[in-house]
Amino acid sequence: MAQLFVEASKIxxxxxxxxxAAREVQAFIDRHTTVSIERTVLRLLGISGTGTRGAxxxxxxxxxxxxxxxxxxxxxxxxxxxxxxxxxxxxxxxxERVAAHPEKAPPLTAAEEVQLREEMRAxxxxxxxELQSRIEQREELKRSLRVGSFEGxxxxxxxxATGNIHDDVEQARAAAQQGADVIAVIRSTAQSLLDYVPDGxxxxxxxxxxxxxxxxxxxxxxxxxESRKLSRYLHLTNYSSGLCMPEIAFMAAYERLDMLLNDAMxxxxxxxxxxxxxxxxxxxxxxxxxxAKIIINTGEDNYITTADADEAAHTVIASxxxxxxxxxxxxxxxxxxxxxxxxEIDPAREDTLLRELAMAxxxxxxxxxSPIKYMPPTKHKEGDIFFSHAYDVMADLVAVTTRQGIQLLxxxxxxxxxxxxxxxxxxxxxxxxxxxxARHLGEEISFRPDGxxxxxxxxxxxxxxxxxxxxxxxxxxxxxxxxxxxxxxxxPEGGKxxxxxxxxxxxYFNPFLEILEGKA
Amino acid sequence: xxxxxxxxxxxxxxxxxxxxxxxxxxxxEKAKEAAATVAKKLGxxxxxxACMEKAGEDYSFCVVYxxxxxxxxxxxxEVPTVVHRKHGFDELNEVIQRDVGRRIVVVGACIxxxxxxxxxxxxxxxxxxxxxxxxxxxxxxxxINLGSQVEPAALxxxxxxxxxxxxxxxxxxxxxxxxxxxxxxxxxxxxxxxIFEKTLFLFGGPRVDHKTAxxxxxxxxxxxGTKPSDVAxxxxxxxxxxxxxxxxxxxxxHGTQDATVAGTGEKLGDTL
Ligand code: B12
Numbered sequence: 119m120a121q122l123f124v125e126a127s128k129i130x131x132x133x134x135x136x137x138x139a140a141r142e143v144q145a146f147i148d149r150h151t152t153v154s155i156e157r158t159v160l161r162l163l164g165i166s167g168t169g170t171r172g173a174x175x176x177x178x179x180x181x182x183x184x185x186x187x188x189x190x191x192x193x194x195x196x197x198x199x200x201x202x203x204x205x206x207x208x209x210x211x212x213x214e215r216v217a218a219h220p221e222k223a224p225p226l227t228a229a230e231e232v233q234l235r236e237e238m239r240a241x242x243x244x245x246x247x248e249l250q251s252r253i254e255q256r257e258e259l260k261r262s263l264r265v266g267s268f269e270g271x272x273x274x275x276x277x278x279a280t281g282n283i284h285d286d287v288e289q290a291r292a293a294a295q296q297g298a299d300v301i302a303v304i305r306s307t308a309q310s311l312l313d314y315v316p317d318g319x320x321x322x323x324x325x326x327x328x329x330x331x332x333x334x335x336x337x338x339x340x341x342x343x344e345s346r347k348l349s350r351y352l353h354l355t356n357y358s359s360g361l362c363m364p365e366i367a368f369m370a371a372y373e374r375l376d377m378l379l380n381d382a383m384x385x386x387x388x389x390x391x392x393x394x395x396x397x398x399x400x401x402x403x404x405x406x407x408x409x410a411k412i413i414i415n416t417g418e419d420n421y422i423t424t425a426d427a428d429e430a431a432h433t434v435i436a437s438x439x440x441x442x443x444x445x446x447x448x449x450x451x452x453x454x455x456x457x458x459x460x461x462e463i464d465p466a467r468e469d470t471l472l473r474e475l476a477m478a479x480x481x482x483x484x485x486x487x488s489p490i491k492y493m494p495p496t497k498h499k500e501g502d503i504f505f506s507h508a509y510d511v512m513a514d515l516v517a518v519t520t521r522q523g524i525q526l527l528x529x530x531x532x533x534x535x536x537x538x539x540x541x542x543x544x545x546x547x548x549x550x551x552x553x554x555x556a557r558h559l560g561e562e563i564s565f566r567p568d569g570x571x572x573x574x575x576x577x578x579x580x581x582x583x584x585x586x587x588x589x590x591x592x593x594x595x596x597x598x599x600x601x602x603x604x605x606x607x608x609x610p611e612g613g614k615x616x617x618x619x620x621x622x623x624x625x626y627f628n629p630f631l632e633i634l635e636g637k638a
Numbered sequence: 639x640x641x642x643x644x645x646x647x648x649x650x651x652x653x654x655x656x657x658x659x660x661x662x663x664x665x666x667e668k669a670k671e672a673a674a675t676v677a678k679k680l681g682x683x684x685x686x687x688a689c690m691e692k693a694g695e696d697y698s699f700c701v702v703y704x705x706x707x708x709x710x711x712x713x714x715x716e717v718p719t720v721v722h723r724k725h726g727f728d729e730l731n732e733v734i735q736r737d738v739g740r741r742i743v744v745v746g747a748c749i750x751x752x753x754x755x756x757x758x759x760x761x762x763x764x765x766x767x768x769x770x771x772x773x774x775x776x777x778x779x780x781x782i783n784l785g786s787q788v789e790p791a792a793l794x795x796x797x798x799x800x801x802x803x804x805x806x807x808x809x810x811x812x813x814x815x816x817x818x819x820x821x822x823x824x825x826x827x828x829x830x831x832x833i834f835e836k837t838l839f840l841f842g843g844p845r846v847d848h849k850t851a852x853x854x855x856x857x858x859x860x861x862x863g864t865k866p867s868d869v870a871x872x873x874x875x876x877x878x879x880x881x882x883x884x885x886x887x888x889x890x891x892h893g894t895q896d897a898t899v900a901g902t903g904e905k906l907g908d909t910l
Contacts, residue, residue, distance in 0.1 A: 208669075292694025306750030309810050311787065312766055324751075325813045392789060422757055497756075500862070533844065536813070540660045542694035606755075 120520050121565055122483035123572035126580045128453035129484065132434035132579070135586035143448050144327040146394065147401045151282050151626065153313070154395075154616035155194035156180045162245050162630055163197060163238075165209055168317045175210055176365075177314045182217040190623035192628075194242070195238040196515060198234045199223060213415075226347055235627060239638055241628035246409070249371055253410050256374040258340065266299055266388040270516050272492065273299035273353065273523035274546060274566035276331045279536040280516035281323035282305065283333045288338040294344050296546045299522060300353040300377065304536065305329045305339060310360025310389045311614060315369065325536060329356050329366055334598060353377060355415070358403050359385050361395070361615050373409035376408060376454065377524075382444040383437065386598060387606045388420055392613035404448030405634040411454060415443040415524070419460035419493035421604040427462035427497070427635065432581035433603050434459050438481065440587065440594070449634065456524055460493030461513035465495035470510060476519040476574035492517045494528025502528040514552040519560040524544075526548070590598055641712040655682070660699055664754040665692040673700035682706055705839075718848050720858055720865045724871050727771060732780040734874055737883060741780045742873060744773060745797045746806030747788035750820040754798045754810035757843055761806065761866045770865040779870065790824035794831050804838040804873050818854060825855045838876050840869065 157176040169178045171515050183189045183196055202210035203223060207215075216223050226234065235416040266273055276298045278286040283303075290301040306323030309316075312452040319326040319336060327333060334356065341352040355377035358366040362381065372380050382400045385391035405413050418441070425433065438457045444454045463470040482490055494513045499506050510528030517525040529537045537545075566570040589597040601607035632638035647654025657677065663669050670690040677685040682704025693699035725733060734742060748758050760767035763784040764774045774782035782800060784793060797805045807824060809817035821841055828834040840862040842849040851859025859873060878884040 290699050295694045296692075307813075307816075308753075308787070311751065324816055325811050390785070424759075495836060538660070539697060540693060540699050543660075543697075543699050 120479040120482040120560070121571075123565075123567060124451070124480065125179060125576045128579060128583055131143055132436075132439055132583050132586050133443075135583070135590040136404060136436070136443045139586070139589045139594050139597075140440055140443035140447060143397050144401075144444075148396050149622055150187070150394070150398050150621050151186060151192065151620055151628065152395055152615075153180050153189070153396045153620075154362050154399050155364050155628075156183070156189060156521075157194050157314075157362075158627055159630055161365060161368055162199065162249075163194065163241060165197075169326060170316065171211060173452075174314050174317060179213045180208055182214055183552045184618075184620070186217040186220050188217065188220045188572050190289070192622075192626055192627040194238050195234070195625075195627040196240045199226075202234065235629070238627070239629045239632070242470050244629070246633055249410065252372060252374055256376070257411070259345065260351045263345055263349055265351045266351060267297045268550070268553045269550045270521070270557070271524045274549055275300035275302060275355075275491075275524050275526045276528075276546065277302045277304050277526070277537055278542075279323075279419075280306035280324040281325075281327050282321040283319055283336050284321065287337060289542070291336065291340060291344050292539055293343070293542050293546065294348060294350075294352050296543055297550055298352070298542070298546060299350075300355055301337070301341060302355045302379075302485045302526075303327050303329070303333070309393070310357070310385060313361045313615065313618065315362050315365050320597075329369075329370040331373060331440055332373060334369055336374065338373050343355050355379070358407070358414075359417075360389060361385075361391060361399075361618070363399040363403040364397070364406060367406040367410075367412070371406055371412060375412065377413040377415060378403075379417060380404065380407060380414040381458070382441050383598070383603060384417035384420060386608050388417075390608065390613045391420050392616040392619070393598060393608055394619045395613075395615040398619060400444065401448050402631070404445055404450055405631065408445075408448060408450040408454060409634055413454050413456045413489055414445065414450070415456040415491045416435065416458045419458045419462070419491075422460060423497045423604075425605040427460075427464065428467070428473065429580045430605070432585055433442065434477075435480070435484070435578060436580035436585045436589070437603055438484070439582070442485070449636075452485065453489070455492040456489045456491040457481060458484050458491045458493060460515060461498055461528075462493075463493050463494070464498055465509055466498075471516070472570045473574050474513075474516050475520065475565075476571040477578065478516050478522060479571070480518050480578065482522065489523030489525045492522035493526050493527070494532075494571055496528075496532050499528075499532035502532050506530040507544065507548070511552060513546055514549045515556055518553050521560060522618060639713055640857065642709045643712045644709050644751060647705075653707060654703060655706055656701065656703050658699070658701045659739055660693055660697050662697055664696055665690060665698040669698040669700075673698070673702055676700075677702045677704040680704075680706075681708070706740065718852060720848060720872055724867065725759060725874075727776070727867065729903045730867070730870055730874060731776055736879075737878055738778075738874070739751040741778055742804070742877065743780045743782070743800050743802045744804045744806055745782045745784065745802045747784035747793045748808040748810065748811070749788050749790050749824060750791055750811075750816065751784040751787060751813045752809055752817075752820075754808070757810060758783060758786075758808035759862075760807065761842065761864065763870050766866045768865060770867050772866045784825075790820060791827050793824065794827045794833065797828075797837060798831055798833050802833075802837055803877060804840060806840050806842065808867070809841070809843045809846070812843075817843060817845065818850075821854050821856070825852060840872075840875060842869075845908065 157180050160176040165176050168174050183482040204212040210476050276293050278289045280286050304326035306328045307325040316328050316330050319332045345352045353376035358380040385396045385484045387392045419432050461474050497510050507530040529541045529543045560562050595610045598608050644651050644653040645655050670687050673687045684703040687702050688737045689701040739836045746758050746762050762781045766772035773779045839856045841856040841859050844862050846859045847861050848859040
């Protein structure tokens with residue numbers, strides 16, 4: 119049904135403005151690299167595992183190069199140089215040797231320089247081929263099974279977050295058996311602030327379970343088995359956010375995850391990560407997601423947990439248009455961009471259902487080819503779980519009537535704890551009921567062109583347009599500085615991780631970027 | 639006077655309660671009996687398993703009713719609360735000017751790895767909460783909000799540097815009692831830095847109450863629904879009290895100290 123009451127010319131204008139704002143940032147991105155991008159390059163080249171005291175080898179190597187002030191040439195270049203200088207040595211020692219006295223490394227002739235790059239490119243191509251073949255396995259499994267538990271309704275998305283990957287597996291299986299389509303493993307509190315990705319299977323976490331490559335593998339393996347058993351494909355998602363966005367994207371692609379939370383601004387606003395760092399990192403991570411056919415989920419729903427959902431609805435739209443541009447600039451196709459938004463208006467007010475419908479339809483129609491990710495109420499959830507359950511059911515109704523693509527099911531215990539097994543069960547059961555009951559509701563109803571819904575859409579879009587005018591005029595970084603998104607102000611030099619942003623040298627070499635950007 | 643009570647279902651003293659839980663066994667008649675056994679072992683009678691259904695192959699979801707026979711004396715329940723008179727916005731500024739004679743300095747943060755800022759922002763920022771202005775808005779408060787993910791040591795250092803009257807600590811993530819751990823660490827650092835005695839320490843968050851805060855060593859705790867004006871008034875009265883300009887805190891039945899202060903405000907007996 120989703121109806122859109124906004125003039126096409128305004129939408130076109132808004133897109134233009136979002137593009138001009140994002141392009142300015144992109145120019146910055148194209149001149150820089152980060153420690154996490156370079157670690158991803160090394161991981162793509164097969165550097166895995168940990169060194170002394172559990173530090174990942176990729177970190178140890180990139181840290182050496184950064185300390186030696188030579189990272190602006192790219193880690194791939196130095197790995198090539200190091201292996202050439204110390205053939206047969208293990209990569210960490212080889213890198214340590216060149217990094218100790220980079221100026222003393224025997225100079226290469228022009229021909230050798232070319233040859234080194236060609237060798238690294240060849241290795242990168244084969245790494246990408248391996249990655250692609252793993253993605254193809256995932257796609258093949260998907261083709262052999264049914265996808266989506268309920269035709270015409272959103273995929274039911276639920277969270278597991280016990281802190282222990284083995285318990286997570288148990289709970290994910292139980293949820294799948296009761297109709298979940300997507301399993302999200304929420305990360306441990308503050309993992310986003312770690313400038314490395316922990317290694318191995320983990321059984322301890324606060325408010326979530328560490329995102330590690332091994333945990334990804336364990337969960338995907340369990341879901342593969344469960345998918346076959348249920349003859350229905352189960353999607354797996356995690357978080358590509360924080361200081362290790364691109365590394366997580368690589369690990370997720372390699373372990374055949376289907377989706378990733380990945381937002382161009384979330385880390386800046388909600389984890390106080392430096393904006394330059396995040397902008398660069400989101401770009402490379404999205405290059406990987408695009409090539410691995412990973413659906414990203416943007417994080418606009420979060421804005422309306424810190425700002426008022428009704429007053430700040432336009433910031434969601436403006437940000438989605440910006441996120442869209444960033445994703446396009448990173449080569450992503452619409453079908454892999456899951457735009458996030460949510461059912462968060464204060465339930466103490468009147469006509470919130472109409473206002474939520476207005477918003478849900480507008481987002482649906484602004485991005486017709488994209489899977490829209492719909493989030494449930496969270497901020498106004500309180501301890502009365504019975505009321506909370508009724509409140510969630512309203513969100514289910516809006517989601518199915520407006521044909522959202524992926525719906526995170528609300529949990530009646532949202533105000534207390536990470537979902538228990540029974541919370542998930544109750545949510546899945548009632549979502550199933552609402553999807554059945556409202557099966558064709560959306561096709562039957564339409565809204566008056568002069569009514570509350572239409573006016574609400576126009577009002578929100580006009581404000582979004584106004585905000586985009588400002589952002590395009592003043593620049594993204596300045597707009598964030600003025601707390602235009604999520605009521606949270608950040609400065610270009612503030613936040614965590616700025617020291618990990620490095621200006622690329624004229625001779626910067628990143629063979630994966632060349633391939634992913636279609637330049638090699 | 640004793641005041642015996644029991645949970646109320648449909649009639650006074652019937653003791654009816656409802657439970658819901660998951661058993662790690664497949665749904666079956668046997669699981670249903672197990673659910674009833676859970677209730678019986680909890681001491682319930684008239685047990686009714688209203689629902690026992692599959693919540694996954696190896697799990698059953700149960701809703702159970704039963705009656706409890708325990709009885710408690712409501713009169714014997716003690717909850718420490720902060721009681722004082724509450725001044726309106728302008729009036730509070732005036733009395734602070736009159737009685738303290740300078741701006742009250744407060745430093746706040748959401749500590750540890752916690753990035754939930756809405757709670758501390760609701761109390762400290764201009765905008766406030768539920769139509770009630772935040773501390774920043776009070777001319778007679780100097781409110782320094784350090785935001786989220788602040789190390790306890792950094793908060794203490796800033797409080798020391800600013801010679802703060804009060805330190806406002808927020809914790810939202812409580813899994814495995816991480817909020818208590820961080821809160822204790824903060825007070826330990828404050829003791830080591832020598833500001834514990836002379837500074838007020840306020841602890842807040844959705845899982846915080848006054849009693850817990852007192853047990854942890856804070857001066858007061860503030861839970862869900864706290865308004866900035868509650869906090870502003872509390873700080874003012876405690877400062878008065880410390881300056882000897884107000885009656886001392888009174889001892890309650892179980893030994894904790896409550897600040898019971900008679901001021902000149904318009905509302906009586908507001909409970910935080
Ligand atoms: C909004 C929100 C977020 C936002 C926060 C944005 C922001 N900048 O604050 C985002 C999306 C970033 C977020 C992230 C996470 N969240 Co969160 N979040 C919530 C949510 C939905 C609402 C919290 C809120 O804003 N409440 C409104 C404020 C105004 O209320 P309040 O905090 O209680 O504050 C009032 C009082 O308590 C008091 N007060 C509070 N502090 C202080 C301090 C002082 C000194 C005083 C006097 C008073 C006071 O005054 C305030 C006004 O009355 C809750 C669920 C819920 N409905 O409660 C989950 C919730 C708190 N989050 C949770 C979790 C687990 C997380 C994550 C760890 C998830 C993850 N694994 O990534 C991350 C946190 C990462 C991190 N490093 O901390 C859990 C916590 C579980 C637990 N008990 O431990 C909850 C309960 C959700 C759940 N069911 O799982 N979250």
